[in-house]
Amino acid sequence: MPAPEAAHExxxxxxxxxxxxxxxxxxxxxxxxxxxxxxxxxxxxVWGRLGSGSHPDDPDGRLAARCRPxxxxxxxxxxxxxxxxxxxxxxxxxxxxxxxxxxxxxxxxVRGDGGVLDDVPRAAxxxxxxxxxxGRRVAxxxxxxxxxxxxxxxSGLALGIDCAALSGxxxxxxxxxxxxxxxxxxxxxxxxxxxxxxxAASIAETGAVISELPPGAPSARWRFAVRNxxxxxxxxxxxxxxxxxEGGALHTVRAARRRQVAVAAVPGSLRNPASEGTNALLVHGxxxxxxxxxxxxxxxxxxxxxxxxxxxxxxPVASPGPTDGLDPLEASVFDALGGDSLGLDALVLRTGLxxxxxxxxxxxxxxxxxxxxxxxxxxRPGVAPRP
Amino acid sequence: MLATIWSATLQGVQGHGVDVEVHVCAGLPxxxxxxLPDTAVRESRDRVRxxxxxxxxxxxxSRVTVNLAPSSLRKSGAGLDLAVAVGVLTATxxxxxxxxxxxxxxxxLGLDGSLRPVTGIVPMVDALGPAPVVVPMACVAxxxxxxxxxxxxxxxxxxxxxxxxxxPWPEATPAPAPQVPACPDLAEVRGxxxxxxxxxxxxxxxHHLLLLGPPGSGKTMLATRLPGLLPPxxxxxxxxxxxxxxxxxxxxxGGLVTRPPFRAPHHGATEVSLVGGGTAWLRPGxxxxxxxxxxxxxxxxxxxxxxxxxxxxxxxxxxxRVRRARGAADLPARVLLVAAMNPCPCGEGAVRGAxxxxxxxxARYERRLSGPLLDRFDLAxxxxxxxxxxxxxxxxxxxxxVVAARVEAxxxxxxxxxxxxxxxxxxAALRACxxxxxxxxxxxxxxxxxxxxSARGLHRVWRVARTxxxxxxxxxxxxxxxxxxxxALRAGRxxxxxxx
Numbered sequence: 001m002p003a004p005e006a007a008h009e010x011x012x013x014x015x016x017x018x019x020x021x022x023x024x025x026x027x028x029x030x031x032x033x034x035x036x037x038x039x040x041x042x043x044x045x046v047w048g049r050l051g052s053g054s055h056p057d058d059p060d061g062r063l064a065a066r067c068r069p070x071x072x073x074x075x076x077x078x079x080x081x082x083x084x085x086x087x088x089x090x091x092x093x094x095x096x097x098x099x100x101x102x103x104x105x106x107x108x109x110v111r112g113d114g115g116v117l118d119d120v121p122r123a124a125x126x127x128x129x130x131x132x133x134x135g136r137r138v139a140x141x142x143x144x145x146x147x148x149x150x151x152x153x154x155s156g157l158a159l160g161i162d163c164a165a166l167s168g169x170x171x172x173x174x175x176x177x178x179x180x181x182x183x184x185x186x187x188x189x190x191x192x193x194x195x196x197x198x199x200a201a202s203i204a205e206t207g208a209v210i211s212e213l214p215p216g217a218p219s220a221r222w223r224f225a226v227r228n229x230x231x232x233x234x235x236x237x238x239x240x241x242x243x244x245x246e247g248g249a250l251h252t253v254r255a256a257r258r259r260q261v262a263v264a265a266v267p268g269s270l271r272n273p274a275s276e277g278t279n280a281l282l283v284h285g286x287x288x289x290x291x292x293x294x295x296x297x298x299x300x301x302x303x304x305x306x307x308x309x310x311x312x313x314x315x316p317v318a319s320p321g322p323t324d325g326l327d328p329l330e331a332s333v334f335d336a337l338g339g340d341s342l343g344l345d346a347l348v349l350r351t352g353l354x355x356x357x358x359x360x361x362x363x364x365x366x367x368x369x370x371x372x373x374x375x376x377x378x379x380r381p382g383v384a385p386r387p
Numbered sequence: 388m389l390a391t392i393w394s395a396t397l398q399g400v401q402g403h404g405v406d407v408e409v410h411v412c413a414g415l416p417x418x419x420x421x422x423l424p425d426t427a428v429r430e431s432r433d434r435v436r437x438x439x440x441x442x443x444x445x446x447x448x449s450r451v452t453v454n455l456a457p458s459s460l461r462k463s464g465a466g467l468d469l470a471v472a473v474g475v476l477t478a479t480x481x482x483x484x485x486x487x488x489x490x491x492x493x494x495x496l497g498l499d500g501s502l503r504p505v506t507g508i509v510p511m512v513d514a515l516g517p518a519p520v521v522v523p524m525a526c527v528a529x530x531x532x533x534x535x536x537x538x539x540x541x542x543x544x545x546x547x548x549x550x551x552x553x554x555p556w557p558e559a560t561p562a563p564a565p566q567v568p569a570c571p572d573l574a575e576v577r578g579x580x581x582x583x584x585x586x587x588x589x590x591x592x593x594h595h596l597l598l599l600g601p602p603g604s605g606k607t608m609l610a611t612r613l614p615g616l617l618p619p620x621x622x623x624x625x626x627x628x629x630x631x632x633x634x635x636x637x638x639x640x641g642g643l644v645t646r647p648p649f650r651a652p653h654h655g656a657t658e659v660s661l662v663g664g665g666t667a668w669l670r671p672g673x674x675x676x677x678x679x680x681x682x683x684x685x686x687x688x689x690x691x692x693x694x695x696x697x698x699x700x701x702x703x704x705x706x707x708r709v710r711r712a713r714g715a716a717d718l719p720a721r722v723l724l725v726a727a728m729n730p731c732p733c734g735e736g737a738v739r740g741a742x743x744x745x746x747x748x749x750a751r752y753e754r755r756l757s758g759p760l761l762d763r764f765d766l767a768x769x770x771x772x773x774x775x776x777x778x779x780x781x782x783x784x785x786x787x788x789v790v791a792a793r794v795e796a797x798x799x800x801x802x803x804x805x806x807x808x809x810x811x812x813x814x815a816a817l818r819a820c821x822x823x824x825x826x827x828x829x830x831x832x833x834x835x836x837x838x839x840x841s842a843r844g845l846h847r848v849w850r851v852a853r854t855x856x857x858x859x860x861x862x863x864x865x866x867x868x869x870x871x872x873x874x875a876l877r878a879g880r881x882x883x884x885x886x887x
Contacts, residue, residue, distance in 0.1 A: 129745040129746065130742060130743050159745060160746055192747065193747060244743065273743070343581070343771050344768075344875055344878070345578070345580060345582075345770065345771055346771065348580040348581065349578065349774070355580055355581060355584050355872055355875065356868045356869065356871060356872035356875075358875075359868075360867060360871035360872070362871075362875070363830060363871045363874065367833065373878065375881050376599075376769040376879050376881045376882045
C-alpha cells in the first residue's frame with residue numbers, strides 16, 4: 001500500500017475531498033478507525049464506497065446507514081460558518097510534527113492559523129481542573145514567561161491549570177510573544193463556558209484552536225483522554241503543574257512517554273492533594289521545574305533553541321522582610337504563621353490571643369506586606385500568593 | 388326567625404370578626420351556607436346538624452340559611468361551627484336571644500357534639516375585643532392571654548346549659564406551666580473560637596450570620612446554640628409571637644411564648660412554606676414562625692435559588708407582605724437569619740487543596756446564592772474541623788449563661804441608641820453615636836481603597852464593630868481593634884468569591 005503522503009501529493013485534494021473528510025470525522029468513529037478508512041485513499045472515494053455499501057471495512061453496512069447524502073455539504077457549510085479550516089493527514093497543510101506520529105488524527109479542524117503548529121518549540125502546560133490557588137498562579141506565570149520568550153504554549157483549554165496557562169500566554173504584550181495552541185476535546189464551537197469561548201477566540205487571533213471534531217459533532221468523555229496524545233505530539237516538553245494522584249493530566253504524561261517527549265513537573269506541598277500526582281512524577285524521574293525560567297531552560301537544553309529574551313526581569317519570590325520593629329503581638333502572629341496557610345481559628349488557638357488581637361495584628365502585618373489572605377486563609381507572602 | 392351570632396375567622400395572622408346570621412323559615416327542609424365560605428366552612432353543615440342532633444336537640448325541618456358577614460371576606464377553617472350551631476338553636480328558640488347577645492363563639496364541632504380546638508385562637512379572640520368569648524376547653528389558656536372574659540366548654544350541651552344558666556360554666560383546667568425547652572449549652576462547643584465569637588456577635592447585634600465550613604466543623608452545633616444567647620422576649624414581642632404561632636397552629640404549651648423561637652426548615656422548603664402565603668388561608672411561613680427569633684437555613688446551597696431570593700424583602704423590612712387575588716396579609720417576620728453551607732459541593736473547599744470540585748462545579752454551587760442575599764449577611768465565617776486535642780480534652784469555652792449576660796448588656800446599649808439591636812442602626816445614627824477613631828478610619832480607608840470593601844459593606848462592618856465594642860464595654864469607645872475583628876468576622880465571604 002502506498003504511503004498516504006504520496007497518494008495525496010500526486011493529485012492535490014479538492015474541496016469535495018475536504019468536505020467528505022469532514023463528514024467522515026463527524027460520524028463519531030474512533031481516531032484509529034477513521035485513520036484506517038482514510039489511509040491511502042481519497043476521502044471522496046472512501047465516502048462514495050461507504051455510501052454505496054461496498055466498503056470492505058463496513059461489511060454489515062452500519063456505517064453506510066449513517067453516510068447520509070448531503071452530509072459533506074452540510075458539514076462543510078458549518079465549518080465555513082465557524083471559520084474552520086480542514087486539514088487531512090497526508091495532504092498539503094497538515095502539520096509535519098503530527099504527520100510523523102503513529103496516532104496522528106486523520107482529520108483536524110483548525111480555528112486560526114494552522115501554520116503555527118509547526119514553527120516554534122512548544123511546551124505543553126497541563127494539569128488538574130481543580131488546582132490550588134498557588135497552582136493556578138504558577139501555571140499563569142509559566143504560560144506568560146514561555147510565550148514572552150518566544151516558546152509556544154500548548155494546552156487543553158480545560159478550566160483550571162490549562163486555562164490559567166493559556167490565559168498567561170495570552171496576557172503578555174511583548175513583541176516576541178509566540179502563538180499558543182489549544183487542543184480541545186469537544187467540537188471547536190461547543191466549548192463549555194464563556195471564559196473558555198473568550199480564551200479560544202483570543203488564541204485563534206494569532207495561534208490555533210484545534211479539534212478532531214467538526215462543528216456540532218457531539219463529544220464523549222473518551223475524547224478528552226485521546227486528544228491528550230495530540231498535545232503530547234505537538235510538544236517538545238510536557239510540564240504538569242498540578243495533578244491529583246489519578247488525574248487526567250497523567251494521560252498526557254503517558255502519551256508523552258510513548259513518544260519520548262520529555263516530562264517535567266512542578267513540585268508541590270505534601271499537604272496539597274492537587275500536587276500528589278506531580279510529586280509522584282518527580283519521584284519517578286520527571287524533570288523538576290519551578291517556574292517559567294526553569295521550563296525555558298529545559299526547553300532550550302532539549303531542543304538547542306535560544307529563547308528570544310532572557311527572563312532576567314522576572315521577579316524572584318518575595319522573601320519576608322525583616323520582622324524587627326514589629327510589636328510583640330504582631331511578631332507572635334507572624335511566627336505562628338510559619339510556612340503554613342492558616343484560618344483565623346487555627347491562629348487564635350496557636351497564639352492563645354483573643355480573636356480581635358489576632359485580627360488587628362493580621363491587618364497590620366498585611367499593611368506591612370508580611371501577610372496575605374486568600375479565601376479566608378492567612379499566610380506569609382510567597383507561601384500562598386494571591387492571584 | 389333570625390339570629391345573629393358573633394364569631395371570628397383568620398386571615399394570615401390577623402383575626403377578623405364575623406357575624407353569623409341564621410335564618411329559619413318555612414319551606415322545603417334545606418341547609419345553605421352563603422358568604423364566601425371555603426370548603427371547611429361549607430362542610431360544617433353536616434357537622435353542625437350531626438352535633439345538634441347528637442346533643443339531644445331537634446333539627447328544624449324547615450329552610451335554614453346561614454350568612455357569614457361581611458360577605459367580601461373569605462372565611463376559612465372550622466372555627467365557625469359552634470357559632471352556626473348556636474345560631475340555629477337561637478333561631479329555633481331553643482336558646483333565648485338574651486342568652487347569646489354580646490358573646491362570641493369559636494370552636495369546631497365533632498359529630499357527637501364535642502368541641503374541638505381550632506388554630507389561631509389568639510388572634511381570633513383578640514379580634515372580638517373585650518366581649519365574652521366561648522371557646523373549646525383546650526383553647527382556654529391561650530385565649531386568656533388576650534381576653535379576660537373567656538369561657539371554656541367541652542361540648543355543645545355544656546354550652547347550651549351554661550347559656551340557659553341551668554349550670555355554671557365548667558371550670559377551666561389550670562394551664563400547665565409553660566415549658567421552656569432546654570437550649571443546648573455553648574460550653575459543649577470545643578475549640579472554634581471564631582465560630583463561638585460569631586454566634587455571640589450575631590446574638591448581640593442581630594446581625595445575620597453565614598457559617599461556612601466542611602461537614603463536621605460544627606456549623607449546626609453553633610447555630611442551635613444561638614437562641615439560648617438571646618434575651619427573653621418582651622411582653623409585646625411575646626404576644627405577637629404567640630399570635631403568629633397560634634395562627635399557624637403550632638402546638639403550644641398553653642402559655643405565652645417567652646423564649647425566642649428557633650425554626651430550621653429543611654432545604655426542600657417551597658417559597659410558600661418559607662415566606663408564607665397559599666391560596667385560601669394565607670398561612671404564615673417559617674420566616675414568620677421565627678419572628679423575633681432565629682431562622683436557621685442549614686445547607687443553604689441546596690435551597691432553591693428562587694426560594695432564597697423570596698427572603699430578601701422580609702429580611703429588609705421585617706414583614707412579609709403576602710398579596711393574593713383573594714386576600715392580603717402582612718405577616719411579621721423580623722428574624723435573625725443564620726445560614727450554614729459547605730464552601731463547595733464536595734464540602735472540603737475551605738481546606739486548601741483538599742477540594743476536588745472543578746471550577747465549573749464550584750461556580751455553579753455559588754451561583755445558587757444571589758449577590759443581594761449574600762450582601763445581607765453581616766457576618767460570614769469560615770470554620771474548619773476542630774483539632775483532635777480540642778475534641779477529646781481541651782478547655783471548655785464559656786457557657787451560654789456567661790455569654791448571654793454579655794449579649795444582654797450589649798442589647799441594652801443598643802436600646803439607648805433608639806433601636807432594638809445594632810443591625811437596625813441607620814447610617815446617620817451610626818455617624819452620630821458610633822464615631823470611628825482615627826486609627827479605625829485609616830484601617831477602613833485602606834480596605835476601601837484596595838476595593839476589598841464596598842460602600843455598603845463599610846456600613847455593615849461599622850455596625851458589627853459597634854456590636855463587638857458593646858460586648859467589650861457597652862459604653863466604651865470603638866477602637867481599631869474592634870474594626871479589625873469586625874472585618875475578620877466577615878472574611879468568610881472570601882471563600883465564596885471565587886467566581887472567576
